[in-house]
Each structure stands twice: as structure tokens, then as C-alpha cells.
Amino acid sequence: MQFQKRHIGLLIYILFLLLPIYWLFNMSIKTNTEILGAMTLFPDNPTLANYATILTDPAWYSGYINSMIYVGINVVISLVVALPAAYAFSRFNFTGDKHLFFWLLTNRMAPPAVFLLPFFQLYSSVGLFDTHIAVALAHCLFNVPLAVWILEGFMSGIPKEIDETAYIDGYSFPRFFATIFIPLIRSGIGVTAFFCFMFSWVELLLARTLTSVDAKPIVATMTRTVSASGLDWGVLAAAGVLTIVPGALVIWFVRNYIAKGFAMGRV
Amino acid sequence: MNKITNNKAWFLVLPVFFIVAISAIIPLMTVVNYSVQDIFDPQTRFFVGTEWFEQVLGDSRLHDALIRQIIYTLSVLFIEIPLGIAVALTLPRKGWGVSASMVLLALPLLIPWNVVGTIWQIFGRADIGLGGYVINMMGIDYNYSQNPMDAWVTVLVMDVWHWTSLIVLLCYAGLRSIPDAYYQAAKIDGASRWAVFRFIQLPKMQSVLVIGVLLRFMDSFMIYTEPFVLTGGGPGNATTFLSQFLTRMAVGQFDLGPAAAFSLVYFLIILLVCWVFYTVVMNAGKREEQ
Numbered sequence: 001m002q003f004q005k006r007h008i009g010l011l012i013y014i015l016f017l018l019l020p021i022y023w024l025f026n027m028s029i030k031t032n033t034e035i036l037g038a039m040t041l042f043p044d045n046p047t048l049a050n051y052a053t054i055l056t057d058p059a060w061y062s063g064y065i066n067s068m069i070y071v072g073i074n075v076v077i078s079l080v081v082a083l084p085a086a087y088a089f090s091r092f093n094f095t096g097d098k099h100l101f102f103w104l105l106t107n108r109m110a111p112p113a114v115f116l117l118p119f120f121q122l123y124s125s126v127g128l129f130d131t132h133i134a135v136a137l138a139h140c141l142f143n144v145p146l147a148v149w150i151l152e153g154f155m156s157g158i159p160k161e162i163d164e165t166a167y168i169d170g171y172s173f174p175r176f177f178a179t180i181f182i183p184l185i186r187s188g189i190g191v192t193a194f195f196c197f198m199f200s201w202v203e204l205l206l207a208r209t210l211t212s213v214d215a216k217p218i219v220a221t222m223t224r225t226v227s228a229s230g231l232d233w234g235v236l237a238a239a240g241v242l243t244i245v246p247g248a249l250v251i252w253f254v255r256n257y258i259a260k261g262f263a264m265g266r267v
Numbered sequence: 268m269n270k271i272t273n274n275k276a277w278f279l280v281l282p283v284f285f286i287v288a289i290s291a292i293i294p295l296m297t298v299v300n301y302s303v304q305d306i307f308d309p310q311t312r313f314f315v316g317t318e319w320f321e322q323v324l325g326d327s328r329l330h331d332a333l334i335r336q337i338i339y340t341l342s343v344l345f346i347e348i349p350l351g352i353a354v355a356l357t358l359p360r361k362g363w364g365v366s367a368s369m370v371l372l373a374l375p376l377l378i379p380w381n382v383v384g385t386i387w388q389i390f391g392r393a394d395i396g397l398g399g400y401v402i403n404m405m406g407i408d409y410n411y412s413q414n415p416m417d418a419w420v421t422v423l424v425m426d427v428w429h430w431t432s433l434i435v436l437l438c439y440a441g442l443r444s445i446p447d448a449y450y451q452a453a454k455i456d457g458a459s460r461w462a463v464f465r466f467i468q469l470p471k472m473q474s475v476l477v478i479g480v481l482l483r484f485m486d487s488f489m490i491y492t493e494p495f496v497l498t499g500g501g502p503g504n505a506t507t508f509l510s511q512f513l514t515r516m517a518v519g520q521f522d523l524g525p526a527a528a529f530s531l532v533y534f535l536i537i538l539l540v541c542w543v544f545y546t547v548v549m550n551a552g553k554r555e556e557q
Contacts (some may be wrong), residue, residue: 247377
């Protein structure tokens with residue numbers, strides 16, 4: 001890569017992005033006395049004690065496990081239902097298709113605050129309150145439409161002749177879909193899974209409202225600690241850093257498709 | 268692409284329809300139900316017609332929150348869209364730098380929203396945060412938990428930090444789809460840097476920018492978690508936006524009727540703006556094609 005003048009701007013911007021994250025990390029390996037005592041760019045005595053607190057206290061680490069479980073369930077549900085639907089939208093005209101598509105997207109536009117109370121009542125009345133599946137289903141509200149939207153973009157990029165050839169060769173629809181079509185759009189599926197992961201992972205409001213103890217997500221655990229036990233900055237920072245790690249890992253896997261994915265496969 | 272008309276395609280859409288209907292229509296009906304009734308307990312309820320709507324639409328605190336929300340959303344769009352385009356233009360086109368920049372740029376998008384709030388809560392504090400410390404060192408009195416203006420700027424900078432990457436990634440996807448031949452042709456014609464941007468790069472980015480503006484509009488219009496963690500809506504009501512106001516009304520004070528009425532109005536505003544914007548841009552696109 002040749003260095004050009006325009007890259008200076010990019011470096012400044014990336015510095016602006018990384019500085020607050022670095023500061024969080026910096027705080028997570030300091031002791032509380034050092035955090036409150038002096039302004040230091042690097043910790044004098046780096047310590048992993050804050051991380052040890054989180055990884056040994058069930059009240060903390062169970063939050064991570066709960067979040068992982070409902071995010072995982074949500075990604076699977078979203079992909080399984082969105083794949084056939086996206087295929088239908090990309091290949092066929094059918095009665096009400098445009099309206100249905102817009103209606104799906106309106107759910108992405110609905111402020112979660114609007115649905116807060118009804119969701120709480122709905123899931124309480126069917127006994128799903130404080131379960132992982134409740135949060136996973138609630139997140140389907142915005143993830144399923146998003147998954148359909150992205151997958152439809154990727155599928156429209158696959159020439160229709162491939163479908164037709166497969167049918168002429170005697171493939172049934174399920175067999176064609178599973179053995180030919182899905183491998184063709186696997187990058188699209190990867191990107192969609194990434195987006196479902198992302199939006200389910202970062203959401204707080206619904207996840208916090210629909211859980212109390214058994215399925216409490218890490219993000220809710222963090223807000224509780226802020227208000228209740230005074231401010232243990234070091235542990236809070238360490239918990240924050242640990243929530244960034246899974247995201248950073250999944251970005252690494254989809255890095256080559258990420259730009260196209262953000263454009264909903266529509267470029 | 269020519270599509271075949273086939274109503275059997277509905278069978279493929281049914282699972283999506285059911286799963287979204289359960290999580291969308293039933294709660295929405297509940298909201299509509301609340302918005303026209305006065306509920307004391309599950310047995311005692313009265314039909315009140317449009318009373319809640321009138322009360323909510325006449326509420327001056329709500330007008331303030333709405334005005335704050337509109338100013339905020341417009342500021343977000345006016346800063347993030349040009350900045351996002353500018354950063355996208357500086358991104359390398361090939362080499363190891365592409366993957367590295369993609370990963371670094373996408374990082375803020377994958378941080379849970381309350382952690383974003385926490386990061387800036389810490390970063391902006393004068394006693395323990397680098398940002399607040401440096402600003403105060405420069406002789407500017409800065410305290411986001413006391414001064415409304417500082418709180419406002421902090422929330423805005425936080426949003427720029429959090430979401431500009433989305434615009435960058437979208438624009439970058441648009442830029443990547445431009446064939447090299449276009450640039451070569453522009454070079455032969457002796458086109459200026461500005462002309463290349465205006466007549467080659469900008470039109471190619473148009474469709475992704477529509478997505479970007481829509482997403483940023485919707486998300487900034489329902490922003491809740493980040494200011495909730497950072498400032499809790501204060502000082503005073505300086506950073507109380509619509510979602511914050513609504514949540515306080517529904518969960519804090521348990522005013523179900525007005526909260527439900529307000530929810531519907533809120534939802535309709537977002538829907539209307541998105542629909543208008545989408546239709547206008549799509550029609551403009553069609554006219555250009557002809």
C-alpha cells in the first residue's frame with residue numbers, strides 16, 4: 001500500500017475512534033486507586049484483577065453466557081425463516097409482495113420504546129418472561145426484516161439461469177435450495193448472520209425489560225452495577241472491554257464482505 | 268430481472284410473516300387498545316376516544332422533546348453524512364490496509380449501546396477521563412453533567428463516533444463498484460478532482476446513501492440507550508429525547524393511555540418521514556434513468 005497524503009485524514013479519524021476504546025482498556029487494567037488518583041496514559045502497575053473479578057463471579061459471567069445464548073438463538077431463527085422468504089422476494093411476483101416488504105421494513109423503523117410494555121405483557125402472559133427465547137423472539141422484530149432485506153440483495157445478484165438449469169436437470173426445489181443455492185450465497189449468509197449478531201448483541205432496552213434473573217444479559221448487569229454498588233470503575237471498564245471482544249472477533253471473519261454487507265448486498 | 272408471477276411464493280414467506288406478526292401485530296394492537304381507553308385495573312376500563320391523543324399533542328414538555336429530537340437528528344445527519352463520505356474517499360482501494368481499516372472502522376458499531384454510553388461517560392469526565400481532562404487543561408470549562416451545552420455536544424460527538432462508520436462503510440461499498448475505466452476516462456478528459464467526485468463518485472454512491480440516510484434518521488430518531496447511560500436525559504431536560512420521554516412516561520409514571528397514544532404518534536412520524544424520503548428519492552432516480 002502506497003502512502004498518500006489523503007491517508008493522514010483517515011489515520012486521524014481512526015485515532016479518534018480508537019482513543020476512547022483505548023481509554024476504557026487502559027482503565028480496565030488499572031486499580032481503582034490509580035484510576036481516581038492520577039491521570040496516567042499507561043498504567044503504572046498493570047493488573048488483571050478486574051478481569052479476574054468478572055470471570056470468577058457468576059453474577060458477572062453468567063451475563064455473558066445469557067447474552068451469547070439469546071443472540072445465538074436469534075441468529076438461527078432469523079436465518080432459517082429469512083432464507084426462503086428472501087428467495088421468494090428475489091425470484092417471484094406475488095399478490096401483495098411490495099406491501100409485505102414495506103410492512104416488514106416498518107418493523108425496523110418502530111422505536112423499541114413503543115413495544116416495551118406490550119412485549120412485557122405478552123411474554124409474561126404466555127410464561128416466557130425471563131427466558132432466553134423471549135429475548136431472541138423480541139429481537140426477531142427488527143432482525144428478521146433486516147435479514148430478509150440483506151439476503152434479498154445478495155440473492156438478486158445470482159443469475160436466474162442457475163435456478164432454471166437446476167430444475168431442468170431434475171432437481172427438486174428443496175434439494176436445489178440446499179445443495180446449490182445456499183453454497184452460492186454463503187458470503188451473503190455470513191454477512192446476514194453478522195448483522196443479526198450485531199443488532200441483537202448491542203440492544204439493551206428490550207433485553208433488559210424482558211429478563212430479571214435467569215436470562216439477564218451482560219448489558220443489563222452493567223447498568224445495575226453502575227446504580228447499585230457505587231462505582232467500581234475498574235470492573236466496569238473490564239466488563240465493557242469484554243463486551244467488545246466478541247464483536248471484534250466476528251468482524252474479523254467477515255472483513256472482506258463487510259462493505260458489501262452494509263450496502264445490503266445492493267451494489 | 269424479470270420475475271415470474273407465482274402466488275405459491277407466499278408459502279416461502281409464511282414463516283417470516285408469522286414470526287414478525289407475533290412480535291409486531293399483537294403488541295401494536297395492545298398499544299392501540301391502550302391509547303383509546305382509561306385503564307384502572309384489568310376489569311375496570313373506559314373508552315375515552317381521542318382524549319389521550321389531545322392531551323399528548325398539547326403537552327408542552329412533549330413539544331420541547333420533539334424540537335430537541337428534530338434538532339438532534341438534523342445535526343447528526345449534517346455531520347455524519349459529509350464526514351462519512353469524506354472518510355470513505357480517503358480509504359485505500361487495495362492492499363492490507365483495506366481489511367485493517369474495515370475492522371477498525373466497524374469496531375464502534377459492534378459495541379453494545381450502553382457500553383458506548385459508558386465509554387463516553389468515562390472519557391468525558393474531567394477527573395478520570397482523558398477527553399474531559401484534556402479539554403479542561405486547555406482552559407475550557409467543560410462538564411457534561413452540569414452544563415446543558417456540554418452535555419448536548421458530548422451526546423452529539425458520541426453519536427458521530429458511534430455511527431459515522433456506518434456511512435463510511437456504505438459509501439465505500441458504492442465507491443468500490445466503480446470500474447477503473449471510469450477513472451481512466453476522466454483522467455484522459457482532464458477532469459478535476461471535484462468533477463470526478465461530482466459526476467462519477469457521487470452518483471454511484473446515491474443508492475447506498477439513501478440507505479444510510481434512512482438508517483441514520485430512524486436510529487437517531489429513536490436514540491435511547493446512549494444518552495440514558497451518559498446523561499440520564501439531563502442536566503435538566505437538555506438531552507431528553509423522544510424515546511427517553513416515552514419510557515419515562517410508560518415505565519416510570521405508568522401513564523399507559525397517554526404513553527400509548529404518544530407511541531402511535533411517534534411511530535407514525537418516523538413512518539411518514541421514511542416513506543416520503545424513500546418515494547422522493549426513488550422517483551428522482553427513475554427520472555434520471557429516463
